[in-house]
Amino acid sequence: MDTGSRNKHGGEALRDANGLTEEEFLGSYDAGDYERPSVAADMVIFTVAGEKEENYRKLPKRTLRVLLIRRGGHPYLGCWALPGGFVRPTETADQAAARELREETGVDRVYLEQLHTFSDVGRDPRTWVMSCAYMALVDSRGLHVEAGDDADRAAWFELTYRLQSDSRERLESGGILHVRRFELKLALDKAEADLTGESAGETERIELTAVVECRRTRTRGASADEYRIRSNEGLAFDHAKIIAMAIERLRERVERSDLALHLMPERFTLTELQQVYESVLDRELLKAAFRRKAEPLVEKTDEYTEKAGHRPSRLYRRGREEWGDYE
Amino acid sequence: MDTGSRNKHGGEALRDANGLTEEEFLGSYDAGDYERPSVAADMVIFTVAGEKEENYRKLPKRTLRVLLIRRGGHPYLGCWALPGGFVRPTETADQAAARELREETGVDRVYLEQLHTFSDVGRDPRTWVMSCAYMALVDSRGLHVEAGDDADRAAWFELTYRLQSDSRERLESGGILHVRRFELKLALDKAEADLTGESAGETERIELTAVVECRRTRTRGASADEYRIRSNEGLAFDHAKIIAMAIERLRERVERSDLALHLMPERFTLTELQQVYESVLDRELLKAAFRRKAEPLVEKTDEYTEKAGHRPSRLYRRGREEWGDYE
DNA sequence: GAAATAGTGTCTGTTAGACATTATTTC
DNA sequence: GAAATAATGTCTAACAGACACTATTTC
Numbered sequence: 168m169d170t171g172s173r174n175k176h177g178g179e180a181l182r183d184a185n186g187l188t189e190e191e192f193l194g195s196y197d198a199g200d201y202e203r204p205s206v207a208a209d210m211v212i213f214t215v216a217g218e219k220e221e222n223y224r225k226l227p228k229r230t231l232r233v234l235l236i237r238r239g240g241h242p243y244l245g246c247w248a249l250p251g252g253f254v255r256p257t258e259t260a261d262q263a264a265a266r267e268l269r270e271e272t273g274v275d276r277v278y279l280e281q282l283h284t285f286s287d288v289g290r291d292p293r294t295w296v297m298s299c300a301y302m303a304l305v306d307s308r309g310l311h312v313e314a315g316d317d318a319d320r321a322a323w324f325e326l327t328y329r330l331q332s333d334s335r336e337r338l339e340s341g342g343i344l345h346v347r348r349f350e351l352k353l354a355l356d357k358a359e360a361d362l363t364g365e366s367a368g369e370t371e372r373i374e375l376t377a378v379v380e381c382r383r384t385r386t387r388g389a390s391a392d393e394y395r396i397r398s399n400e401g402l403a404f405d406h407a408k409i410i411a412m413a414i415e416r417l418r419e420r421v422e423r424s425d426l427a428l429h430l431m432p433e434r435f436t437l438t439e440l441q442q443v444y445e446s447v448l449d450r451e452l453l454k455a456a457f458r459r460k461a462e463p464l465v466e467k468t469d470e471y472t473e474k475a476g477h478r479p480s481r482l483y484r485r486g487r488e489e490w491g492d493y494e
Numbered sequence: 495m496d497t498g499s500r501n502k503h504g505g506e507a508l509r510d511a512n513g514l515t516e517e518e519f520l521g522s523y524d525a526g527d528y529e530r531p532s533v534a535a536d537m538v539i540f541t542v543a544g545e546k547e548e549n550y551r552k553l554p555k556r557t558l559r560v561l562l563i564r565r566g567g568h569p570y571l572g573c574w575a576l577p578g579g580f581v582r583p584t585e586t587a588d589q590a591a592a593r594e595l596r597e598e599t600g601v602d603r604v605y606l607e608q609l610h611t612f613s614d615v616g617r618d619p620r621t622w623v624m625s626c627a628y629m630a631l632v633d634s635r636g637l638h639v640e641a642g643d644d645a646d647r648a649a650w651f652e653l654t655y656r657l658q659s660d661s662r663e664r665l666e667s668g669g670i671l672h673v674r675r676f677e678l679k680l681a682l683d684k685a686e687a688d689l690t691g692e693s694a695g696e697t698e699r700i701e702l703t704a705v706v707e708c709r710r711t712r713t714r715g716a717s718a719d720e721y722r723i724r725s726n727e728g729l730a731f732d733h734a735k736i737i738a739m740a741i742e743r744l745r746e747r748v749e750r751s752d753l754a755l756h757l758m759p760e761r762f763t764l765t766e767l768q769q770v771y772e773s774v775l776d777r778e779l780l781k782a783a784f785r786r787k788a789e790p791l792v793e794k795t796d797e798y799t800e801k802a803g804h805r806p807s808r809l810y811r812r813g814r815e816e817w818g819d820y821e
Numbered sequence: 822g823a824a825a826t827a828g829t830g831t832c833t834g835t836t837a838g839a840c841a842t843t844a845t846t847t848c
Numbered sequence: 849g850a851a852a853t854a855a856t857g858t859c860t861a862a863c864a865g866a867c868a869c870t871a872t873t874t875c
Contacts, residue, residue, distance in 0.1 A: 181571045181572055184567065189568045193569065193620060196621070201580060202582075202583045203531060203532050204531075204533055204581070205530050206531055206624060240510050241515075241519035242516055244508045244516065255529075256622050258615065259613045260611060275716075276716035277715055278715075278717040278718075279717075281611065283608060284608065284611045284626050286581065286586045286587040286626070288585065292520055297533060387812075388604055389602075389603035390604075390756060391606060429717060438826075453864090454827090454828085455828085456864060456865065456866085460864090473873095474873090475873080475874075476825065476875070477824075477827080477872075477874065478825080478827050478828085478874090479872075479873065480827055481827080485714075553852090763854090786836085800846095802846075802847075802852090802853080803848070804845075804853040804854080805845035805847090805854050807855090808855090
C-alpha cells in the first residue's frame with residue numbers, strides 16, 4: 168500500500184551520474200532484458216474436521232486436514248498439488264493468496280500468513296517459477312470446495328507429519344550436522360467424497376507419502392537449515408516441502424499463541440479445542456493443564472451441549488477482551 | 495536442489511486433455527506472455543559493535559548495527575538502502591542472498607534466514623520488483639565493507655527500534671484493531687567512518703528516522719497483520735518496513751533460541767553476551783538470571799580477560815555439545 | 822447403574838524475577 | 849583503598865506436569 172514518502176532533500180531535483188533527474192530517469196527506464204521468474208502464491212489451507220460419530224456415545228475424532236487439488240494437466244498430471252496461482256502485476260502476493268483462497272474455497276474471512284518463498288532451480292519443469300507460499304486456517308465448516316480451472320478435483324486430505332529419524336553428526340570442520348527426517352502422510356477416504364462434489368466410484372482410499380529431511384548445519388560461524396525431499400509419491404512439484412514447512416510453522420504458532428482458535432467454529436467446548444491442539448501437535452495433552460492454559464483465551468457462554476450421552480459440556484466462543492494478546 | 499522424484503504411475507506415459515505426454519507438453523511449452531516480476535534478494539545484515547572505550551576503566555557500550563548502502567543512482571538517489579541484488583535464473587533466492595552478502599561484506603560463514611517476501615504494488619517506481627528479504631548475522635569483526643557497483647558507499651548504522659504508541663480499537667464488526675507504532679532510527683557517526691574505506695569530510699552525523707505501523711486486525715474469523723510506513727526520511731523503497739520486520743524477527747529469535755551467539759566473536763565474556771542481548775532486545779536484563787539462562791548455551795574456557803581495570807572475567811566460546819538444541 | 826465425558830483440586834519440581842552479598846583485579 | 853566489574857546465593861511467586869477425585873448426564 169503505502170510505500171513511504173520519498174525523500175527529495177528539498178526542492179532541487181537531484182541528478183544522477185548521467186545528469187538525469189529522477190523523473191527523466193524513470194521516463195527513460197527500460198525494464199531490461201534480465202530474465203524474470205513467474206511468482207505463484209501457493210496455499211496450504213488447514214482445517215480440522217471430525218469424522219462421523221462412531222460408536223454410540225463417544226466423541227468423534229478430529230484430524231488435521233489440508234486441501235489438495237488433483238492436477239488435470241502436465242506437468243505432474245494426476246498428482247495432487249496445493250491450490251495456487253500466479254501473482255498479477257496489479258496485486259500483492261498477499262492479495263493473490265486471498266484471491267486464490269476465495270476462488271478455491273469460497274471462504275473469505277480466515278487467517279492468512281506468508282510462510283516462505285521457494286525458489287529451487289528447476290522446481291517447475293516448465294519455466295522459472297518461484298512459489299510464495301501461504302498458510303491459511305479455516306474453521307471446520309468452511310468446507311465448500313470449488314475446483315478451479317487448473318484442476319478437475321479438490322479434496323481435503325487427512326494429514327500426519329511425524330518424526331521418523333533424528334541424527335547428529337560431528338563435522339570435520341568442528342560443527343554439527345543435525346538431520347531430522349519426517350514422514351508426511353496425506354490420506355483421503357473416498358467415503359467422505361461428498362465433500363468434493365462428485366462421488367463417482369474410484370479407489371476407496373488415496374494415500375500420498377513423502378519423506379522430508381531437514382538438515383541443520385551449525386559450524387563455527389555459519390548456520391543454515393535446508394529441506395530436502397527424500398521420497399515423494401503423488402505430490403506435485405516441491406509441495407511436500409511446502410506442506411512440511413507449513414505444519415512446522417503451524418505447530419509453532421499453536422504452541423505459542425492462540426492461533427488454533429481460527430480453526431474453531433462459533434461455539435465449541437474446551438474438549439473440542441483440546442482435540443484440535445492434539446491433532447495439530449500430534450501428541451496428547453493433559454486435560455487439567457490444558458484447561459488452565461486455554462481458559463484465558465476464550466470466553467464462556469451460558470450454553471451447553473445437549474443429549475450427548477454423558478454430562479453436558481459448556482460452550483465457549485473465541486474472543487475475550489484481550490484478544491490480540493497472543494505471542 | 496532435489497525437487498523430488500515425479501510419480502509417473504508406472505511405465506505408461508500419461509496423456510493430458512490434448513493427448514500430449516509430459517515430454518511432448520514440455521517440448522511445446524511456451525513460457526507465455528504473462529508479465530513477470532523481477533525478484534531481488536535484499537539483506538538486513540546485523541552486527542553488534544562496541545564503541546571506542548570511554549572513560550578509564552569502564553566497559554565499552556555495544557550497539558546493534560545494520561549495513562546500509564547509499565544509492566548512487568535513481569530512484570531514491572542519495573537515500574540509503576539495504577544491500578541486495580536480483581535473483582538469477584540459475585540460483586535460488588538463498589544462493590543469491592549468500593552471493594550478495596559475500597560481495598558486499600566479504601563474509602561467508604554467517605547465519606542467514608529468509609524473512610519475508612515484499613510485493614507491494616509500486617514499491618519500486620521503475621518496474622515490477624518483489625523483494626525476498628533475508629536477515630544475516632555477522633560477528634563484530636566481520637566489518638570489512640566493500641561497496642558494490644550500485645552503491646558509492648556502505649556503512650554500518652546504529653539502530654534503535656522502539657514502541658512509540660500502542661492502541662486498541664473495537665471495530666463495528668465486532669473485532670479488534672490493534673495498532674502499534676514503532677520508531678526506527680538509524681544513525682551513523684562519521685567519526686567511525688574509517689570502517690567505510692573513505693573518510694572525507696562530510697556531515698558529522700547522519701540520522702535516518704522512520705515510523706512503521708503494525709496494524710493487527712482480528713475479527714470473527716479473519717486475522718491479518720499489515721505493516722505501513724507512516725513516515726520515512728532517507729530510507730529507500732520500502733526498506734523501513736523490511737528492517738522493522740527484521741528486528742522483530744531477530745528479537746523473537748534471540749529470546750527463544752541461542753541465535754545471539756552468531757553475533758559473538760570466538761571468545762567472549764558473559765557480560766559481553768549480555769550486552770548483545772540487551773542491545774538487541776532494547777531492555778536491561780538482570781545479571782543473575784541472565785547467567786543462569788546463558789550458561790547452558792556456551793562453553794567455558796580457561797582463559798580470562800586481563801588488565802581491564804577490575805576483576806578479570808572468564809572467557810567463553812560458542813558451542814556446547816548440545817549446540818543445535820535451541821528452539 | 823453403567824458408560825462416558827465434564828470439570829476441579831492438589832502436590833511437586835522447575836524456573837524467572839528481584840535483590841543481596843562476596844570476590845578480584847587495576848590504578 | 850577506591851572504582852569497577854565478576855560471580856554466586858537465596859527468597860518468592862508463578863507455572864507446568866502429573867495424577868486423583870468429584871460431578872453430571874444419557875441410555
